[in-house]
Amino acid sequence: MLVVIVGPTGTGKSELSLDVAERLAERGRAVEVINADAMQLYRGMDVGTAKLPIEARRGIPHHLLDVLDVTDEATVARYQEDARAAIAEVLARGAVPILVGGSGLYVSSVIYDFRFPGTDPELRARLEADLVEHGPGALHARLTAIDPQAAERIGASNGRRLVRALEVVEITGKPHAASLPEQPVPWMPEVAIGLTAPREELTARLDARVEAMWADGLVDEVESLVPMGIEHGITASRAIGYAQALGQLQGTLSEPEAIEITQQLTRRYARRQVSWFKRYPGTRWFETGAGVPAGERVDGVSALIHGALSA
Template identity: 35%
Template sequence: MSEKKKLLILVGPTAIGKSQLGVEIAKRFNLEVISGDSMQVYQGMDIGTGKITDEEMDGVQHYMIDVMPPDTTFSVHQFQKHVDEIIDEFHEDGRVPFIVGGTGHYIRALIYGYEFDDEDDEEKRALTERFERMGTPILHSRLKSIDPKLAEEIHANNRKRVIRALVKHELSDRISNRIGPGYTDEMKYDTFIVGLTRDRKLIHSNIDARVDKMFEMGLEDEVRNLLQHRSLSKTAGAAIGYKEFLPYFEGEASLNDVKESIKQHTRQYAKRQLTFFRNQLPVKWYDLDSVNTDIIFEDIYQFLQAKERKKND
């Protein structure tokens, strides 16, 4: 049996400093960064996604950023396919791939080698058949409880669209949280996952400060420009920092309402991220309130050195 190839991953909730530490790790160990963020793939969605700037990259090559126009859908399956190819290229060159990001189910699908096509097609058919047996009012009521805004957009009697939306939601939810069928029991790679955490109040404070800075940088103009010149896909349009502006542009909310909504949704997202990482991935956690980053560097060094020792034995 061939030796598994190395893969280094850095995860943590939004606004905890993953991008900055990722650059420090990359420079220290001569690595390049693969973004594991589901929204930073979109061109033009820069401020609202907290996308790392060229200056912040400090010469470190980053992959999977600005690779898709915002009017296209980008799925976990596409992410897995793209990043698998990048990882293979790294391994062929004898380099260790380094993923930095916070989209947990994307990373989980990647490292556990989730197989999508056949099984998901079968599940999709089964879900469709199940919903087809339900009455139209019940279906629309179910969609309203899941996604009130989408339910408003789809007429209650448009049975086909309602069922399609329900199937998409449930299938996505199952993929995101699936344990068992579809995933292998062991990881495809010899993986070391560094997880960053800290006191929740500090995370919330960082989130509030980041959102305030986004507005100072021109987030309103960025979103307005995107909506005026591009048709955002449902995936891109659902991004936190963008969807909250719709009531404002329609005259139904103030700019301050938008800002507070973004802060609230981001705090909720950070909580979901931590829950997912803790329950679904084998993470080694580092509390930034009590652990010096030198400890993280040392543990990464030991992980990378283990590869060299095996190679040289």
């Protein structure tokens, strides 16, 4: 059985996974964690992704962290293959895999029966040229005319995903196939845990988290990644916080502007995450607000998972 822990950024998913792993270990069940945060796939992107350093992982094995260079493009199809292979290996060892993260499409690609159509290099090149010449707004309008649901979900600013959606439509003649099915078909038996927090509390927490990223050296981290090619990375250069830190280094943003924009984008991203994960049927939601003792939450989640594993 697969355990899944999801929720918006800043709700403590990583910490909960470690606490639960230790509780299950007390009951004789080994646990290994599978990362489901797209930006934590990248080597060197640590401060801005809140990636747990090795010494903070409490000796619990983690998978799919630091597997890409900043110049590599992260794709859901590749992630699905790698994550499912890692899960299968964990199960073969008799351990419990816990999929942890907030990248909705990445999580969905693993836990549901997603099938990704192939690519067409010539078509992709033409669409990318259109993106450069006309901008994402024009591609969004084109997608809206043929697949309004995909256009609404992707938004008008994510050029890379707009290109992929249009490519899929042209290849298959059908709406964008890499979307959450209306009636999801599980890939394997699972127990899904969702974390949430009161909106005002989460907003304050996220704003403080962004300020801490700058205080903890995000700009220095990004500067160290420039010689490795982060400016040319299709995915990495657009990551929230990293794009703004690059702007600060390049002189197009002041530090206060970079922080403020990152806070705005982080809050918006968290709202999208809430909407995405609320669609997961059968998910048990746990509050992470200040009024809920952490031990009580860990007890509840651990008992739920242990019961599902023992059923």
